[in-house]
Amino acid sequence: MKKSLLVKGMVAVVASTLIMSSAFAAEMKRIAISTIVEVPALLDTKNGIIEGLAERGYIVGKNLEVDYQNANGKMDTQLAIAKKFIGNRPDVLVPITTPTSQAMIAGNKDIPVVFATVTDPIKAKLISRYIKPGANVTGVSDAAPIVNQLELFKKIVPGLKKIGFIYNPGLDNALATLGWMQEEGAKMGIEVIESPAPTTNEVLIATKKLVGKVDAIYVPNDTTVISAIAAIIKIGQDTDTPIFTGETGHVESGAIGSVGIDYLGVGKIAGHMVADVLDGKNPGDIDAVIAYKVLTEFKVVLNKAAAEKMGVTLSDEVLSMATEVFE
Template identity: 45%
Template sequence: MKLTSICKAIALSAAVLCSSLQAETVYVATTAIVEHPALDAVRDGIKEVLNENGYTDENLKFTYESAQGQPAIAAQIARKMVGDAPDVIVAIATPSAQAAASASKDIPVVFSAVTDPVGAKLVSTLIQPGGNVTGLSDMVNVKQQLALIQEFLPNLKTIGVPYNPGEANSVSIVNALKEAAQEVGVTVIESPAPKSSDVMIASKQLVGKVDAIYCSTDNTIVSAFESVVKVGMDAQIPVFAADTDSVERGAVAAVGYDYGDLGRQTGDIVVRILKGEKPGMIDVKLAEGTSLYVNPKMAAKMGIEIPAAVLARATKVVE
């Protein structure tokens, strides 16, 4: 009888050990080029979907590292992650995605918040891209955003764009905006800001030259967005954004994606890979759903009013 008790104890210990080992089998390593509300929302949305699909603190190792806006640090993080051998690497924003794709030859890489994954050379095609990389593109509809700005400023002639020429996604958006603006007789004036510390200067260089300032999903600009807002208030130039999170930080308006939703859409891809699908067989997903955010208080501080038609269809009015 004593032997039976010992056997039961051994069996119970083995079951606990087995359960413990299983609890550590899923490892998702996440990184982003910089921390700001939009990219943080992507990360949080990914984790929400993982939790909803049964990957919780009991059986999920979920890590996150920021490259603090530095591509060189992004490359170091990517190499470290590959050495840690996670089940999936999730890279948020183009520079981090490029670093992860370059470092990993077999570990699945899922990118998110990448404007032009083909142009960034992450994949050669959006349909079943092959290899170990797939993800989600947040290519913005610049025509839709330009049309919104024109509703505020019917006589719009010039629009200023601070941007980081070293970010492939930003260059793609600026080029698309210039094409769209040319069609409606609007001139785009670029103002380079290679680093977050350059954003204030780049914004000031647009004063006296433009009717409005437009900030795309450029991570360098968004990370220092308050600098653009200050210039807009001081010079009475309305500031518009491509992401809705920036409206809560001071933009007059934005028609764009809710980046929490984009994180959830990315999380769906991660779950598919964890369940056995090959990343190369999963089509790159184009972000779905747009929202219209407006900020009446900031509009007044920048010398304009929100048109009644815009206010009536706004998804959210930031108070």
């Protein structure tokens, strides 16, 4: 009798444990995050995604499992990561950057996708429209506030008439930014001089080609070009050519300045979208957004020492506009 009760008790404990384990497994959500390369803006985006999810009650280690992988700038690695992630079938795929998003969507038919830090998702063929994009994809564009940037650059370099633009012509986000800069620059009397660099090894040559032909050089959020930002800045210092960037994170590294969005904020917006999907919403019913139209403030970041090394003095008026100044 006692043995029978003991056995029943053990069975009950095991059954209870299995039920609890099953309940825990059912509650645990899985997302997969990847980026083509790790630079400050993209790491901020990733951290913002995690923070945004936490604000909605999805906590890593508690009810959320995150698989994060970085392709280290290699597209073949990115494609392999995409294949692995799709095979693992997480609840949501969260690609950061345009090439990463394209890789995740290319081989995926039904897993929900929330992209982040993609300059022009329509040009990149990730979505066909921002409002209720349909299918299984939505996300956040990090299109640069080009008008605000050009206005700042003109204040720093009053005689700005020609600005160099280094980019990888194979990247949709770079082409989109080039188009916007040409359009807005024309309205301000600024000519954009292109200098393509299909690979990181060609960035140095592309930069040198612009020296003496332009009043300043602009480095967009182009992962190919950004990988060589230190070399670009060195050329700017050696030739007194002002270097500006599309992303504020590179100002501390030696660019003169930029107007940018808060990439932690971009990530948080995406994180809330991911939470919506985990809550059961169809990503195609969630409006994709352009971050600078949603975020209330821009960051104006300047580097006084960098400006001096490139033969530029930042006026008191310009410095008063800054939210952050590196001395």
